[in-house]
Amino acid sequence: MLQDILVTGLVNGGVYALLAVGFSLIFGVARIVNIAHTAFYMLAAYAFYTLLVKVGLGFLASSVLAVAGVTLFSVLCYRLVIEPVREHEAAVLIATIALALIFQELMLFSFGGNYLGIPSTLEGGVRVLGVSIPYQRMLILVVAAAMLTAAWFILYRTRLGLAIRATANDLEVASLMGMNVHRIAMATVAISVALAAIAGVVVAPVFVVDPFMWLSPLVTMLAIVVLGGLGSLKGSLIGALIIGYVEAITVFAVPAGAYLKGAVALAIMVGVLLARPEGLFGVAFEEER
């Protein structure tokens, strides 16, 4: 059981980290609470399913196309829907909620509400420490680690990353230093949704694909991001691992744990917020007046 907890926690934590880092990034740069973030994750899973099962492309081709397509689509949505109402925070908020609902209903309409299964990318598995780990879960871990490293590289080792961090730190000063804040916000949207889309593609064979699959990771992701500190990437990563393990422990070690896993994760978030209102690694940023 201990090994099960270790492995499940790590794999789920990896997926959550992909989602939470992207969400945190877009919040940090553009102050958008993007409720539709996990809806893009769902869209990517559906795109992957369509390309792989319906069109019959290979695994690599369909995953790359799905991620690229969803990313482009998200930039389009940002330009058409979010950007015109950027000054009105409340309007942005419900615009993202409405987008998520629209995606859900579109998928429900075109694919039906059934659970769709996707064949595993890799068959078989390895035994580590007496637990058999299917290759698919290993793949999730490897992809999550690779993508997080790539995101770290973009953010901390490129000029674009420098601009993104500067914008997140102080939008007005970044704008005064000659950075094109709008373009940076768009680039951030693209990076953040690409991370979510990758998560959607790698988990699609393990979890089931259905139009409501965005809701439960949404709540967990929000808990993680708040726990780690809004806008803090390190916080999101560590928060994702904490919540991943807490959920795994609740499911495996507590009776009726499957019902309670969300409640326990959220209760931990509330507990952390009581002790540290800005989250584990958040900075209590000065309110703009």
Place this chain on the structure above:
Amino acid sequence: MYWLRWGWAELKNEVVVLPSRTLVLAWAAALLVLPAVYDDAYVLRILTMTCIFAIFAASWDLLAGYTGQVNFGHALFFGAGAYTSALMSHKLGITPWATIWAGAAVAMLFGALVGYLCLRLRGSYLSLATLAFPLIALGLLFAFPDFSGGELGISGVRRLMLTPTANYYIASISMLAIVFGLWQLADSNFGIVLHAIRDDEVAARASGINTPRYKLTVFAVSAAAAGFAGALFAHYLRVAGPSTLEVALSFQVVIWGIFGGVATIYGPVAAVFILYPLTEWLGSFKALGELRLLIFAAIVLLVLLFMPRGLTPWVRDKIETQCPRCKQRNGAWRSVCRLCGAALKAQVAGAQRLVGHQ
């Protein structure tokens, strides 16, 4: 006779002069006389639900719009009211007339608890943390199905009244009372303090306002109203299920509130009265039934693109203007202020107009 004359004078001088007040009066009157004119069970049913949700949306607006505590978990209070009232009347056999108040009281306690836990949080942290509370409650309900009925909830709850008309009157009169009460509260000195807390909490504290106490009070009042709505809902539909606690309901109230225009009280109510019957009406078409949520979301999105501050502020700006001198509102057709006589429209001289065109 004196009161009659007084009423007539108020009506003539305070209500009819402003189109928005006329509209509100006409709407309230229409709600009250509707069953006498058009006694269709289906319409009454939809309007009863609309009234219940209008209470819920107005209570959200007091908390989120006025005080800036944008609550993403408002369904907790609705669900607390619904479950408390249903459990008490179902298991203990108490009359619903008493348990509805108990539901509101329990919701109020929950409101104070959530408010206490969230006192130090602000902005997006508060929104995202409050999202958690109804889900924690939902997890607990599912973990103890003997007590809560699990996924099915508690069904067979007693009705308040038997006929649709009576139920409609209970919902609509309590809606009018609560919404006008909240409106008065938000318009009083208390409401001004709430505006101050939303705009700048530090400055409000520096001015000697005990902001934690105000925030706790607002949480409790808003939760009590939401719990009342939840209890009415449970006794009207005769079931208190997990759907009263779901994320969807919390998001729904946020959509109503922002669509109607925050910090107005009447905005969210108007939004419920437009959106809820609209979705029901769309759902009545066979072909559109599956698409109704889609159409709903698309309408919300489109309206927001053109009216980012919400529906009612936009409409109000169209039909009324604000006097530049005394800040009183006037009907859009007037050229001078009804109170101070200042010119409402800038008088542009001919020469200036020419310059403006070049």
